[in-house]
Amino acid sequence: MDTGADAGRGAGARHERAAAPAAGAGAARAYDVVLFGATGFVGELTAEYLAAHAPAECRWALAGRNRAGLTALRERLAARWPHCAELPLVVADAADPGSLRELARSARVVATTVGPYVWYGDGLVGACAEAGTDYVDLTGEAEFVDLTYVRHDARARETGARIVHACGFDSVPHDLGVYFTVQQLPADVPLRVDGFVRAGAQFSGGTFASALTAFGRGREILRAAHERRLHEPRLVGRRARAPLGGPRFSRETGTWALPLPTLDPQVVARSAAAIDRYGPDFRYRHYASVKTLPMALGGTAAIGAGVTAAQLPPVRAWLMERYQAGQGPSAERRARSWFSVRFVGEGGGRRVFTEVSGGDPGYDETAKMLAESALSLAFDPLPKTSGQVTTAAAMGDALIDRLRAAGIRFRVAHRG
Numbered sequence: 001m002d003t004g005a006d007a008g009r010g011a012g013a014r015h016e017r018a019a020a021p022a023a024g025a026g027a028a029r030a031y032d033v034v035l036f037g038a039t040g041f042v043g044e045l046t047a048e049y050l051a052a053h054a055p056a057e058c059r060w061a062l063a064g065r066n067r068a069g070l071t072a073l074r075e076r077l078a079a080r081w082p083h084c085a086e087l088p089l090v091v092a093d094a095a096d097p098g099s100l101r102e103l104a105r106s107a108r109v110v111a112t113t114v115g116p117y118v119w120y121g122d123g124l125v126g127a128c129a130e131a132g133t134d135y136v137d138l139t140g141e142a143e144f145v146d147l148t149y150v151r152h153d154a155r156a157r158e159t160g161a162r163i164v165h166a167c168g169f170d171s172v173p174h175d176l177g178v179y180f181t182v183q184q185l186p187a188d189v190p191l192r193v194d195g196f197v198r199a200g201a202q203f204s205g206g207t208f209a210s211a212l213t214a215f216g217r218g219r220e221i222l223r224a225a226h227e228r229r230l231h232e233p234r235l236v237g238r239r240a241r242a243p244l245g246g247p248r249f250s251r252e253t254g255t256w257a258l259p260l261p262t263l264d265p266q267v268v269a270r271s272a273a274a275i276d277r278y279g280p281d282f283r284y285r286h287y288a289s290v291k292t293l294p295m296a297l298g299g300t301a302a303i304g305a306g307v308t309a310a311q312l313p314p315v316r317a318w319l320m321e322r323y324q325a326g327q328g329p330s331a332e333r334r335a336r337s338w339f340s341v342r343f344v345g346e347g348g349g350r351r352v353f354t355e356v357s358g359g360d361p362g363y364d365e366t367a368k369m370l371a372e373s374a375l376s377l378a379f380d381p382l383p384k385t386s387g388q389v390t391t392a393a394a395m396g397d398a399l400i401d402r403l404r405a406a407g408i409r410f411r412v413a414h415r416g
């Protein structure tokens, strides 16, 4: 199985941004950034991050389906950051296309935490593609990313909208970590990179709902990937692949490596297809890194049990009820959480070991990554891209600089 297959044209990152964006795009917009889903668990953390870190000139707004919830959130923010007392509120519902059109037309960048995205996300992507509005989200759902590619990529290219999925722990540390690793290796030669993920953390109701939803949609995921392959032009003259590796003991990290068929390796392969610096023949393999064999076997069994349970609707419904939307780990638990992704890159006779690491991956760092991605699209001088683009292709160095300044570490551990 090949998680990314040969990546297609690579999200169009080398394509010029359209010269004539849709009517109303750009400076005429009321807001630089609108945060949709602000009342959810990660939504509120992202709002707090923007309250603390958005530059003074940033015109931003809170959006959601429930005005009372937005008002209460604004009061909580204003108690800590008085300048938030007048934050604009935008009411929109994922089930109301008119409200999504207005939301997309009001902003230069929309950041959304409204998931599971395969249920709630498509309308907003379509509205942003139509309005020429840049878009960032937290999806880790391959089916959703493939469907929005098929439905909205072409229109987004026409209007100049940058549709950047997976701006949280899925897939920022992996996509930018590989981008960073590639830059430590020689140019114009075949490159091989392996990534090894470790984390100590808990998840929220929203993440649990998204994961269970994806586990129960195997057929739909395959169908969406097939549709995408039919639409996406092949990459010509270069190769960019993310095959699923086998389980193995990794001498490089001294841990057991279990293949991770998440969205991340697909995103990495799309970045490699979009960016010439990844070389003529690029291969990435993505692993979970586990210290002992019993832990590796236990982890595999637990994931297998989760996937099996998710096939049975009553079990899925029972599990969903146990983890309510809007709930997640406490601030104390998050403060003890961490992640580390180690990369081993090889090519042209050189070898490099790099690492991306930080605090609580699913929530504090995810909120930071989403907010900084939105600010980067709004304010940084970036390569000209449009359509569905990855974080590396759309923002690359600018986002690494932002995340480093915000405390996420990107480092070369050693060269071999």
Ligand SMILES: NC(=O)c1ccc[n+]([C@@H]2O[C@H](COP(=O)([O-])OP(=O)(O)OC[C@H]3O[C@@H](n4cnc5c(N)ncnc54)[C@H](OP(=O)(O)O)[C@@H]3O)[C@@H](O)[C@H]2O)c1
Residues within 6 Å of the ligand: 036, 037, 038, 039, 040, 041, 042, 043, 064, 065, 066, 069, 092, 093, 094, 095, 113, 114, 115, 116, 117, 120, 138, 139, 140, 166, 167, 168, 169, 170, 171, 204, 205, 206, 207, 208, 210, 211, 324, 325, 326, 327, 328, 361, 362, 363, 366
């Ligand atoms: N990429 C990553 O690493 C990562 C990490 C964490 C989370 N996530 C993903 O991010 C998403 C949010 O997670 P979470 O824990 O914050 O979930 P959550 O607390 O359940 O929040 C979901 C948000 O969606 C809103 N919503 C639901 N239906 C809506 C509709 N019809 N119209 C408008 N808004 C609607 C909710 O509004 P109300 O407040 O009004 O109910 C809430 O604001 C999930 O899909 C999760 O998988 C990804």
